[in-house]
Amino acid sequence: xxxxxxxxxxxxxxxxxxxxxxxxxxxxxxxxxxxxxxxxxxxxxxxxxxxxxxxxxxxxxxxxxxxxxxxxxxxxxxxxxxxxxxxxxxxxxxxxxxxxxxxxxxxxxxxxxxxxxxxxxxxxxxxxxxxxxxxxxxxxxxxxxxxxxxxxxxxxxxxxxxxxxxxxxxxxxxxxxxxxxxxxxxxxxxxxxxxxxxxxxxxxxxxxxxxxxxxxxxxxxxxxxxxxxxxxxxxxxxxxxxxxxxxxxxxxxxxxxxxxxxxxxxxxxxxxxxxxxxxxxxxxxxxxxxxxxxxxxxxxxxxxxxxxxxxxxxxxxxxxxxxxxxxxxxxxxxx
Numbered sequence: 001x002x003x004x005x006x007x008x009x010x011x012x013x014x015x016x017x018x019x020x021x022x023x024x025x026x027x028x029x030x031x032x033x034x035x036x037x038x039x040x041x042x043x044x045x046x047x048x049x050x051x052x053x054x055x056x057x058x059x060x061x062x063x064x065x066x067x068x069x070x071x072x073x074x075x076x077x078x079x080x081x082x083x084x085x086x087x088x089x090x091x092x093x094x095x096x097x098x099x100x101x102x103x104x105x106x107x108x109x110x111x112x113x114x115x116x117x118x119x120x121x122x123x124x125x126x127x128x129x130x131x132x133x134x135x136x137x138x139x140x141x142x143x144x145x146x147x148x149x150x151x152x153x154x155x156x157x158x159x160x161x162x163x164x165x166x167x168x169x170x171x172x173x174x175x176x177x178x179x180x181x182x183x184x185x186x187x188x189x190x191x192x193x194x195x196x197x198x199x200x201x202x203x204x205x206x207x208x209x210x211x212x213x214x215x216x217x218x219x220x221x222x223x224x225x226x227x228x229x230x231x232x233x234x235x236x237x238x239x240x241x242x243x244x245x246x247x248x249x250x251x252x253x254x255x256x257x258x259x260x261x262x263x264x265x266x267x268x269x270x271x272x273x274x275x276x277x278x279x280x281x282x283x284x285x286x287x288x289x290x291x292x293x294x295x296x297x298x299x300x301x302x303x304x305x306x307x308x309x310x311x312x313x314x315x316x317x318x319x320x321x322x323x324x325x326x327x328x329x330x331x332x333x334x335x
Contacts, residue, residue: 031091034082034084035121036080036123040079040123040161041161043082044161044162045160045162046158046160047099047112047138047158048067048157049065049099049142049156049157050063050067050140051152051155052065052153054089054149054154056148057148058146059146059300060143060145060299061143061144061145062144062299063144064141065140066138066140068137068138069135069136072133073134075133075134077129077132077162077168077169077172078129078132078162080121080122080124080160080161081113081121081160081161082113082120082122082159083097083158084157084158086155086157089149090154090155090156092147092149093145093146093147093149094115094142095116095144095301096114096115096116096117096254097114097156098111098113098115098139099112099114099140101132101133101136101137102137102138103135104135104136104137105133105135107133109139110131110133113160114176114309117252117254118252118253119219119254119255119256122175122176122217124175125171125313127169128170128171128172128173128216129168129169129171129172129173130172130173130174130175132160132162145301170319171313172313173311174312174313174314176256176309176310176312177309177312178307179273179307179309180207181203181204181277181306181307183203183204183205189297190297190304190305190306190307193296193297193305193306194296195279195296195304197281197291197293197294198281198291199281200278200279201281202277202278203276203277204274204275204277205274205306206273207272207273207275208270208272209271209314211269211316212268212314212316212317213266213271213315214265214266214267214312214313214315214323215259215310215312216258216259216264216313217256217257217310218231218256218308219257219308219311220308220309221305221307222249222304223251223301223302223303224251224289225279225280225285226251226279226304226306227247227248227249227278227279227280227285228245228249228277229249229275229276229277229278230242230244230245230246230275230276231244231273232273232274232275232276233265233274234272235268236268244257256309258311262330262331262334264327266323266327268320269317269320279295279304281295289302
């Protein structure tokens with residue numbers, strides 16, 4: 001009956017029905033809004049980059065100002081952060097960026113937020129936070145890519161959500177950590193990226209964990225010839241497990257893959273993380289700008305990179321034993 005009705009409608013030229021029966025138009029959210037606001041409310045603190053004049057045409061641009069960090073009167077623990085380019089221009093031209101806090105006392109730097117097209121925010125797992133000092137300077141690293149539109153005084157914002165004052169989460173995280181995927185330890189990264197015209201290359205990088213760790217997210221970073229990146233764990237007993245594989249990597253839409261609670265890799269001391277990158281410089285790669293070129297390491301999109309951003313929290317042996325027991329209990333309850 002339904003098929004007959006549709007056939008009759010098509011044969012009649014697909015006439016429009018009563019407009020009064022149409023659903024209300026979809027109201028899409030503005031790109032100027034904080035994506036995490038519905039879940040977490042407005043940010044507790046917003047930090048801003050120095051203004052930058054966006055050019056309409058040209059090569060890749062990098063804006064790397066240092067801006068004083070202000071707004072906290074006591075040390076706090078970060079629960080979530082969102083990186084927000086301006087709207088509409090910044091959303092078009094900011095390809096990726098970092099906002100890294102350099103403490104005034106010279107202590108460990110704090111990556112407040114990292115951004116890539118497709119990944120704008122991060123919420124740490126429950127009971128996990130990043131320690132943020134009160135004083136320092138934010139080192140901004142912003143990659144602008146001209147798209148034919150220009151604008152003066154473009155500003156990038158980062159929204160920060162904290163745990164309540166005085167609250168210390170159970171676990172302290174360092175957030176996303178860069179793991180190199182190359183074989184030249186002790187040298188500048190990426191120096192063994194040499195992809196021939198109409199050819200391929202495979203690179204591998206290994207890293208030993210000196211303490212137990214929990215992985216909560218995985219974000220490969222390659223450029224236009226990058227196609228696959230795999231993350232594996234080689235455990236101290238010699239067994240091996242694939243933790244994640246992105247086999248359709250897209251430089252134009254970079255994703256942080258977030259693990260469910262019972263699926264987060266829980267890794268003992270001595271585990272080796274092994275990463276493998278695959279590059280395709282042939283005409284079969286639809287976003288390859290020029291398969292005739294030799295391709296080496298570089299910051300531009302037409303060059304290549306090979307590393308992974310891994311959301312990781314290092315824990316002690318007691319926390320590892322507790323987390324292992326909790327994970328086993330979660331899986332048992334799902335049986």
